[in-house]
Amino acid sequence: MYVLSIIPQVLPRRNMARSLGATDVVSLAKSLQEMSMNGTEPPPQYFLEENSIKPMDSFLPSDPIPIIDISLLSSSSLSSKEGKDELEKLKSALTSWGCFQAIGHGISSSFLDKVREVANQFFALPVEEKQKYSREVDGSEGYGNDQILSENQVLDWLYRLFLRLRPVDQRKLQLWPENPNEFREVLDEYGTKVKIIMDVLIKAMAKSLNLEENSFSSQFGERSVMQARFNFYPRCARPDLVLGVKPHSDGSGITVLLQDKEVEGLQVFKNDKWFIVSVIPHAFVVNIGDQMQIMSNGIFKSPMHRVVTNSERMRISVAMFNIPEPDKEIGPVDGLIDEKRPRLYRNMKNYAAFNFECFQKGVVPLESAKI
């Protein structure tokens, strides 16, 4: 029921008689910023499908998305009463919402502001300067608009800069902005700090299910992938019809998101409704991705989420994804499989490639991963 009711929204496709040609794509990319500045009506390639739930049909949750003090989740704190309570809260958040707001993460507010500042400075550069870092034709890394992966895809109203940070020897530094000049250094430092937090969380997640603390982290492997996605949402004249990011669940293991400091936009799908994720300026929104749902044998939920647009204000966000080593097989942890909860998913490798194939076929990856 849950999945069926959202399938049309998960992989939206337009039923247009004509699909996008290469020239259309180029001109669309060029004009998004112009359309934003001039307040012009976006073209139908950006319009939501008729049967999708519109942005104004969204709610502030009466039972808010949990706020978790993650300083209490480190191995040394977990023996205390507060640590145990917080671990229980973590489990409850991930089995219901699949996400939470993380405070007590130890990264200074001034550093988080710096991350937002370099992101803002990059997106404010002239188009020609940003295009030096344009996405490669056959790759996903670099700067650009929504990547077109299938015909009749509804387009997201945003610009992205997508970069791999880990393994470090796989960095494509030619795509890392040199302008503003602190960009690379800030991103490198931010990546290191966020990875430490992710490692603590992945262990705490295992412990919250009474598993040995490395049960999930060993599946990520020593050379797990870490990617950063900088999202920039220009103002949009039709927030009633156009989304910043269409509904999706992340294909990652875990995602740590730094929201805009002031402008809301992120929404999470739960109980057939879209809920607004409030801005807590120096908290992270942490959500699990599909691969953690698989490893937890469906106990943790990889939340469906979307981003709405705004006619008044632009918005930025920075998402960091940690993904198990593509060559390593992941699957439900043995301790989470029993007669009451039989194995839900098969073991699989390289979920990113699988995700991509599913998107092109118009099927839901998590459904296709089921036994």
Ligand SMILES: O=C(O)CCC(=O)C(=O)O
């Ligand atoms: O901008 C946001 O708040 C979320 C972006 C997102 O969901 C993503 O990059 O996967």
Ligand SMILES: [Fe+2]
């Ligand atoms: Fe996402």
